[in-house]
Amino acid sequence: MTVLSDELIAEANAREIAALDEDYDALGRKLARGGVAIDAIKDRVAAFSVAVPSWGAGRGGTRFAKFPIPGEPTNIYEKLEDCAVIQQLSRVTPRVSPHFPWDKVADYKGLRAEAASLGLGFDAVNSNTFQDQPGQAQTYATGSLSSTVAATRQQAIEHNIECIEIGRQLGSRDLTVWVGDGTNFPGQQDFARSLDRYLDAASQVYAALPDDWRMLIEHKMFEPAFYSTVISDWGSSILAAQELGPKAKCLVDLGHHAPNVNIEQIVARLHRFGKLGGFHFNDSKYGDDDLDSGAINPHQLFLVFNELVEAELHPRDGFDPSYMIDQSHNVTDPIESMLSSAEAIASCFAKALLVDREALQAAQEANDTMMAFQALRRAYTIDVAPILARARLEAGGAIDVLATYRASRWRERKAQERKPVGLGAGIV
Ligand code: PSV
Ligand code: MN
Numbered sequence: 001m002t003v004l005s006d007e008l009i010a011e012a013n014a015r016e017i018a019a020l021d022e023d024y025d026a027l028g029r030k031l032a033r034g035g036v037a038i039d040a041i042k043d044r045v046a047a048f049s050v051a052v053p054s055w056g057a058g059r060g061g062t063r064f065a066k067f068p069i070p071g072e073p074t075n076i077y078e079k080l081e082d083c084a085v086i087q088q089l090s091r092v093t094p095r096v097s098p099h100f101p102w103d104k105v106a107d108y109k110g111l112r113a114e115a116a117s118l119g120l121g122f123d124a125v126n127s128n129t130f131q132d133q134p135g136q137a138q139t140y141a142t143g144s145l146s147s148t149v150a151a152t153r154q155q156a157i158e159h160n161i162e163c164i165e166i167g168r169q170l171g172s173r174d175l176t177v178w179v180g181d182g183t184n185f186p187g188q189q190d191f192a193r194s195l196d197r198y199l200d201a202a203s204q205v206y207a208a209l210p211d212d213w214r215m216l217i218e219h220k221m222f223e224p225a226f227y228s229t230v231i232s233d234w235g236s237s238i239l240a241a242q243e244l245g246p247k248a249k250c251l252v253d254l255g256h257h258a259p260n261v262n263i264e265q266i267v268a269r270l271h272r273f274g275k276l277g278g279f280h281f282n283d284s285k286y287g288d289d290d291l292d293s294g295a296i297n298p299h300q301l302f303l304v305f306n307e308l309v310e311a312e313l314h315p316r317d318g319f320d321p322s323y324m325i326d327q328s329h330n331v332t333d334p335i336e337s338m339l340s341s342a343e344a345i346a347s348c349f350a351k352a353l354l355v356d357r358e359a360l361q362a363a364q365e366a367n368d369t370m371m372a373f374q375a376l377r378r379a380y381t382i383d384v385a386p387i388l389a390r391a392r393l394e395a396g397g398a399i400d401v402l403a404t405y406r407a408s409r410w411r412e413r414k415a416q417e418r419k420p421v422g423l424g425a426g427i428v
Helices: 006-033 038-047 076-090 108-117 150-170 191-207 234-244 263-272 298-313 334-353 357-365 369-380 385-394 401-408 410-417
Strands: 095-097 125-127 174-177 214-218 248-253 276-281 322-325
Touching: 006 038, 006 385, 006 401, 038 334, 038 385, 076 095, 076 108, 076 334, 076 401, 076 410, 108 150, 125 150, 150 174, 150 191, 174 191, 174 276, 191 214, 191 234, 214 234, 214 276, 234 248, 234 263, 248 263, 263 276, 263 298, 276 298, 298 334, 298 369, 322 334, 334 369, 334 385, 334 401, 357 369
Parallel strands: 125 174, 174 214, 214 248, 248 276, 276 322
Antiparallel strands: none
């Protein structure tokens, strides 16, 4: 079942096809001069995918406020519909990453079937122990897996195990665990004991993982705790993953570091030890801003992909990263933002594929700094839009995703059908 009419997409594509053919052929000739076959790159791009977060389908807002728009999804079923629009147009986002309890339903087999009928599958399951729920016995106000209160730790363990159980029904294979645990005052918690408690509780979650599952540990150096966090950085994350075992890997969210941290180097380090398990893509100017991917620093995104492609070429420990967009929208239509992020992400992947790795390595070995830098620069400055568009077209997607989405009047139509969502503060 397609959510948008195939005729609409075909009509929009018909207007663009001549220009695309011209641009694709011109780029093909340019790449061929360097010995690169454009179709081979296009096929790699066609095989690339990134998951979308269920919560990204709504206008998340900021901590201060949210500004809902008419036609926003109000539940997981409507979110899936919107994710299906993104996939139908972009052909690069075939999976949705759910978050619990936000996406709780009575029938997960039915939810999986509904997603499948929309052409979607499920990616990593995210647990939530950073927020209390109505009727919950223990509060997470002072921590969850690392809490000093045994009953609170137990509640957090059980919630994560329930997420695994739900994920099994949905066909997921990863559990992403981000905890908001940490402190706001010096002395508030003992750094060593709180990590010990976290490790002990996390090992009980780990023990519940099916054989083919992974636990992705997401670090974050601040927010909601601002003095210290229990899994603050990639160092704490890899130590925890090493302690827990081979099924535990690290997940890097681009917004979870201090400003100007060299995240591409973190990628290389985690991969060196076989612990790079996943990525949350977004962009930021100041902190965990959750802005659209590539909006502020597209070059950093390219450099990250340069390391990811390098990691693919030299896999360790079954390198199979789970890629997801993790962003929040306050002033745009979330579908448009995720379409634009998916394009930015796929574009950096394509550019990274175009890096002449032999030239790069030769320059590195010869200490030819300028030529090493130019090997990256040459790939970064290539406009790969025709490759992405051709891959989408061949898969049934839209050449111009945003124009086609607007022509569909999806949001306006949904505004007639869906209940308005409430005001209030946004998500984290
Ligand atoms: C935390 O800031 C985070 O990046 C984690 O991935 C959460 O699960 C997600 O945001 C949800 O808001
Ligand atoms: Mn994240």
